[in-house]
Amino acid sequence: MAYWLIKSEPDTWSWDEQVKSGTKGTSWTGVRNHAAKLNLMRMKKGDRCFFYHSNEGKEIVGIAEVIKEHYLDPSDKTGKFVAVDVKAKDPLKTPVTLAQVKTEAKLKNMALIKLSRLSVQPVTDAEWMTVCKLGGVKA
DNA sequence: GCCAACGTTGGC
């Protein structure tokens, strides 16, 4: 299983809304960046994603699961970009903030810091374990 | 195909 991190501005789509959408989940649309698109296309059903709030909060708040692999993003008129479906899985007991990620030696190479503008990022196994530990959930 | 101009993202 692979691990990812997906970003959303809580004003647009928050973790709470993701939770409310329940087990049927929601489509993760609106990605308009080719690097992010490639990551979406690599996602497999059952993969886990950290759900990160950008701008407001700036913290990893929960874990989502991929429930449908990539398909054409219906919100993209050019037909170039793709979406996946995700559902909320577990909230973190303690959100892991960007500040924590920056100070934690094991996390300082995370794409979240290195590629701060990329909205869909890969997460390594080691990074996943570390964030889960900080967040008070089991990996 | 290069590169300057411009727009967007996201942290501060």
Next chain:
DNA sequence: GCCAACGTTGGC
């Protein structure tokens, strides 16, 4: 609200 990083666009 500012600005750095970076992707995209368009003129040449």
